[in-house]
Each structure stands twice: as C-alpha cells, then as structure tokens.
Amino acid sequence: MNKANLPIKFSIKMPLYLIAILILLLSTSACKKAELPIEELIHGEVYFMGNGLDENPLIQTLTDTTELQPYLDILVNVEALESYTDISVDLTYKLTLQTTEETLSYDIGFDLGNKIGVAHDSTGYYPVPFEWVDLYLDAYRIPEQFTHLQPPSFTLMMDDYVISTGLSQEWYLQPTPSTLYPQFYSIEGYELRTMETLDFTLTGLFDRTIPNQIRISITDNMNPSNVIINDYELEETISTSVFPNLPKPKETGDYHYEIECTWDKTEKGYHGTIKYMFNLIIEMPTTYQLNSNEIIPTYEPGDSMAILIKDAKDLDYRVETEAFTKTIGLFYFDENQTDLVGLIPLNSRTKAGDYSVMIYRDSTNELLDSIDYTVIPKEFDSQQLTVSSSTASLKSSENREKDNAKFGDAKSYSEGSKLWEDNFLMPIDKPYRISTEYSMIRYVNGDTESSRHSGLDIAVPEGTPIKAANSGYVTFASDLIISGNVIVIDHGLGLFTSYVHLYKIHVEDGDFVEKGDIIGEVGSTGYSTGPHLHWTVWKNGVYLNPWKFVEEDPLAAFSN
Ligand SMILES: [Zn+2]
Numbered sequence: 157m158n159k160a161n162l163p164i165k166f167s168i169k170m171p172l173y174l175i176a177i178l179i180l181l182l183s184t185s186a187c188k189k190a191e192l193p194i195e196e197l198i199h200g201e202v203y204f205m206g207n208g209l210d211e212n213p214l215i216q217t218l219t220d221t222t223e224l225q226p227y228l229d230i231l232v233n234v235e236a237l238e239s240y241t242d243i244s245v246d247l248t249y250k251l252t253l254q255t256t257e258e259t260l261s262y263d264i265g266f267d268l269g270n271k272i273g274v275a276h277d278s279t280g281y282y283p284v285p286f287e288w289v290d291l292y293l294d295a296y297r298i299p300e301q302f303t304h305l306q307p308p309s310f311t312l313m314m315d316d317y318v319i320s321t322g323l324s325q326e327w328y329l330q331p332t333p334s335t336l337y338p339q340f341y342s343i344e345g346y347e348l349r350t351m352e353t354l355d356f357t358l359t360g361l362f363d364r365t366i367p368n369q370i371r372i373s374i375t376d377n378m379n380p381s382n383v384i385i386n387d388y389e390l391e392e393t394i395s396t397s398v399f400p401n402l403p404k405p406k407e408t409g410d411y412h413y414e415i416e417c418t419w420d421k422t423e424k425g426y427h428g429t430i431k432y433m434f435n436l437i438i439e440m441p442t443t444y445q446l447n448s449n450e451i452i453p454t455y456e457p458g459d460s461m462a463i464l465i466k467d468a469k470d471l472d473y474r475v476e477t478e479a480f481t482k483t484i485g486l487f488y489f490d491e492n493q494t495d496l497v498g499l500i501p502l503n504s505r506t507k508a509g510d511y512s513v514m515i516y517r518d519s520t521n522e523l524l525d526s527i528d529y530t531v532i533p534k535e536f537d538s539q540q541l542t543v544s545s546s547t548a549s550l551k552s553s554e555n556r557e558k559d560n561a562k563f564g565d566a567k568s569y570s571e572g573s574k575l576w577e578d579n580f581l582m583p584i585d586k587p588y589r590i591s592t593e594y595s596m597i598r599y600v601n602g603d604t605e606s607s608r609h610s611g612l613d614i615a616v617p618e619g620t621p622i623k624a625a626n627s628g629y630v631t632f633a634s635d636l637i638i639s640g641n642v643i644v645i646d647h648g649l650g651l652f653t654s655y656v657h658l659y660k661i662h663v664e665d666g667d668f669v670e671k672g673d674i675i676g677e678v679g680s681t682g683y684s685t686g687p688h689l690h691w692t693v694w695k696n697g698v699y700l701n702p703w704k705f706v707e708e709d710p711l712a713a714f715s716n
Pocket residue numbers: 592609611612613689690691
C-alpha cells in the first residue's frame with residue numbers, strides 16, 4: 157500500500173454524505189462461478205466512495221498474493237448469499253480486482269452501528285469481515301462522515317436570549333473499537349454580555365426572586381456524564397451538580413464562567429471534554445430597604461433604624477428623614493462594594509407618627525425613592541434620684557468642659573466598616589439588677605427639670621468583670637471627672653458603646669477587642685451613688701436603647 161499517494165485533502169464543507177442504502181439481498185439464482193487461481197489475480201485497488209463531489213480517492217492498492225488472497229477467498233471463489241437483509245450503509249468503497257482475463261468490480265458497504273460489512277457485484281451480495289473497515293478508516297481519515305459522533309452543539313440561554321461562549325475541546329471519535337480520531341480545537345475569547353438594567357427586555361431577567369434563569373441545552377441525547385461549573389478567574393468551583401441550570405448570580409458584578417463537560421468513554425463511539433467559557437456582567441437594579449421586614453417598617457424611640465442601598469451604582473447618594481436631621485453617613489456594606497448602608501439613630505424623645513426616609517442623588521438633588529415608616533409611642537418611667545451634695549457638685553459646667561477636652565475626638569472618628577458581629581452581649585453576666593432603665597426620666601434632688609438616662613445601669617458588686625458587648629477598637633480608656641473611669645469602643649459605621657464608672661480599666665486606647673473580651677471591672681467612680689456599670693450605645697451623639705442591640709444585630713435584616 158502506497159500511503160504517499162493517498163489523497164488526504166478533504167473539504168470540510170462537503171455535504172454530509174451519509175447514505176442509507178436499502179440493500180435488498182434478493183434470493184438470486186446465483187450462478188456457480190469457475191474457481192479463479194491466485195496466479196490469475198494480479199492487482200487490486202480500493203477507492204473511497206464517501207465523497208459525492210470530489211474524485212473518489214484511491215486508498216489502497218493490492219499487489220502481492222498475500223494481500224490479494226483474502227479477496228479471492230471471500231469474494232471471488234464463493235457463492236453469493238441466497239437470503240437477503242436490510243442494512244444501513246455508513247461507508248461505501250469500491251474494490252476492483254484485475255485478473256489476467258478481466259476486471260472484477262465490487263461495491264463494499266459498512267454498517268458501523270451493526271458492525272456489518274457487505275460486498276456487491278452483478279452476481280450478488282457477499283459478506284465481508286467488518287474488520288476491513290478499520291484498514292479503510294485508518295487509510296483515509298473521514299471524521300466528517302460521523303456527524304452523529306461529533307461534539308455536541310451547546311446553547312446557553314438566558315430566558316430566550318442566547319449567550320455566546322468561548323470554547324476549548326478535546327474530542328475523540330471512535331467509530332470502531334480500533335479506530336480513533338482525536339479532534340482538538342479552541343476558540344479564543346468569549347463574548348461579554350452586559351445586562352443593562354435600563355433595557356426593558358433585560359430588566360426582568362435579573363429579578364432576584366426567580367431562580368435559575370441561565371439554562372444550558374445540549375444536542376439531543378448527548379448529555380455529558382459529568383459537569384463542573386467553575387469561576388475561571390477565581391479558580392473556584394461553583395457547582396458540580398446543577399445542570400442544565402446555572403446558579404444565578406445574586407449580586408452586581410463580573411462573573412467568569414467555565415462549564416467543563418465530560419463525556420465518558422462509552423459504546424457510543426465518542427468521548428471527550430469540552431470547556432465552554434463566558435463572562436457575564438450583571439447589573440442588578442438599585443433597591444432601597446430599611447432594616448425591617450414589615451410592609452410599613454415600625455420603630456420605637458431609641459431604635460437604630462438603618463437603610464441599605466443595594467446595588468448602588470456609586471457613592472452619590474444622600475439620605476434624609478425628619479426624625480434624624482443630622483447627616484446620615486453611608487458606608488460600603490459588602491466586599492464587592494456594591495451595597496451601601498447607613499445607621500439612622502432615633503432618639504428616645506422621637507415623637508410617634510408617620511415618617512419617610514428620602515433617598516436623593518446627592519449631586520443633583522433628584523429624589524430617587526422614599527420609604528415610609530412609623531414611630532410608635534413608648535412610655536419611659538420616671539425616677540426621683542437623691543445624690544449627696546459632693547456628688548451633685550461634680551456635674552459643674554467647669555468639670556464638663558474639662559471632661560470634653562480630655563475626651564477629645566474619641567467620639568468623632570468611626571471605622572468605615574462594620575466591626576461588630578451579630579447581636580450585642582450584655583457586658584455583665586447574670587445575676588445582675590437593672591437599677592436604672594434606658595431613657596428613664598430622672599429628677600435629681602427634687603428638681604423640676606428632668607433629664608433622660610442615656611444608658612442602662614447594671615448594678616453588681618465592685619470588681620465584677622465587664623465584657624466588650626461587641627468587637628471594635630477602643631477609642632478611649634481613661635478617667636474623667638463626671639464619668640469616672642471610662643472605656644469607649646468604636647464598632648464601626650458610627651456606632652459606639654461606652655462603659656462608665658469603672659473600678660479598673662484593662663484595655664488601652666487603640667486596642668482591638670473581640671466581642672466578650674474582659675475590658676475592665678465594675679466600680680463607682682465619678683458621678684455615681686454605688687457600684688454599677690453605666691452602659692450606653694450611641695451613634696451621632698444619640699443614645700440608643702441597648703436592649704435592642706442585645707436582642708438583635710441592627711443590620712440582621714440585611715444579611716441575605
Ligand atoms: Zn447610669
């Protein structure tokens with residue numbers, strides 16, 4: 157066989173040539189042929205007939221008796237089949253055998269699915285060994301012939317929207333057990349698909365409430381045996397089981413998908429791995445939410461209201477409400493820096509009524525949204541307090557000024573990220589007695605003017621350990637005239653706790669404390685009538701109800 161003469165060029169664009177010949181093996185009255193000796197068979201040729209357009213290429217020449225003998229034994233010196241059957245022919249060859257007298261010509265067809273070979277000439281039909289097909293397939297590579305064994309086509313849909321993908325594949329056609337056609341190729345790059353929220357047709361696509369909108373479909377009956385979905389940039393596996401749906405991104409951001417599909421080696425005649433790659437730029441619509449699950453959020457005086465601007469496009473926002481007239485600071489709430497959060501403290505004197513939070517584009521004053529909320533009335537008890545004249549004299553304006561000077565900017569700077577975790581701890585373990593409640597209306601030594609108690613007085617013996625109610629940075633740890641020994645912890649986003657009248661301080665300014673760390677001991681220093689911890693929670697100078705922080709993280713409603 158002269159391989160150098162094999163015409164290898166084969167147009168990929170040729171029409172798919174897959175003929176199904178109904179071969180009726182008629183029960184012919186086959187005439188008995190005269191036996192042909194091998195010496196008279198001098199030459200043979202095999203042509204591939206699979207190409208309907210080009211010249212049919214020669215794929216084998218038979219010159220010596222060893223090569224010619226099987227053809228003589230199987231085709232020439234035998235009788236044609238007497239029965240008939242139907243076969244579906246996938247490949248057709250032409251065989252010519254030249255004898256000293258004449259040239260014999262046979263059509264040879266192979267049914268790859270049923271592994272049958274048959275030859276045919278004017279005298280009838282002859283079974284040929286199926287193994288012959290391996291020789292021919294190997295001699296003339298014709299993967300295009302096996303369309304049913306080609307890599308499956310893959311469609312990625314977002315609703316009825318087709319997403320283009322990049323591709324790399326390693327694919328093997330194995331039409332017969334001993335023939336293997338590897339196919340490798342890759343398409344560099346992948347299409348970027350932007351989900352513009354302003355585009356009407358796409359806005360609905362990323363409704364967060366509808367799961368699994370990205371669907372994958374594969375050529376019929378070619379579902380892969382294994383699917384892995386990766387983020388190829390983070391090199392993280394997103395899913396190994398969700399197919400044909402892709403887990404939908406929940407956040408604005410860039411997503412880099414690689415879907416690796418594997419088709420195991422089976423009897424089907426193909427196996428391989430294909431990686432489909434694509435990027436998604438997801439832009440979720442901006443939404444505004446208060447830290448309440450109620451339809452009309454309801455708060456009490458002393459509550460910490462909070463707003464979440466989810467999928468904020470930038471920092472150009474301003475939030476206002478009648479119940480808190482100072483600037484409401486907005487901070488990033490997530491690692492991707494797409495969400496903004498702001499704490500809005502409602503002081504204990506906030507009047508009951510209906511209010512709104514207004515969200516503006518800061519640079520243009522455009523009103524973007526408003527959210528209604530209700531403040532319900534809350535009664536606070538009153539208390540008559542008697543203190544000694546020496547204690548009372550501590551609260552002089554002179555002392556207040558000195559304390560303020562020493563306190564300095566301990567209140568003015570807060571970390572721009574949430575340092576606290578979950579709900580706050582009571583800083584004193586049980587048993588304890590609450591000697592004065594939050595915001596109790598207090599009359600001192602018979603005065604007609606009242607004041608509000610800024611925190612919670614927890615009465616326990618001197619020396620009782622005090623825990624950090626939550627994690628944060630110590631911004632003050634020193635003694636003051638009115639408050640005595642004081643610790644202030646910044647929990648970030650403008651939220652602070654303070655621990656007042658301490659006997660001992662165990663931390664220093666600048667320390668980071670974890671929730672539950674022992675930071676000091678209960679005492680009765682400063683303006684105090686006996687050992688207790690005066691514990692306060694505040695933001696922007698507004699004292700908040702500590703019990704609410706013990707019950708729940710004020711931002712718990714945003715954690716999903
Ligand atoms: Zn107190």
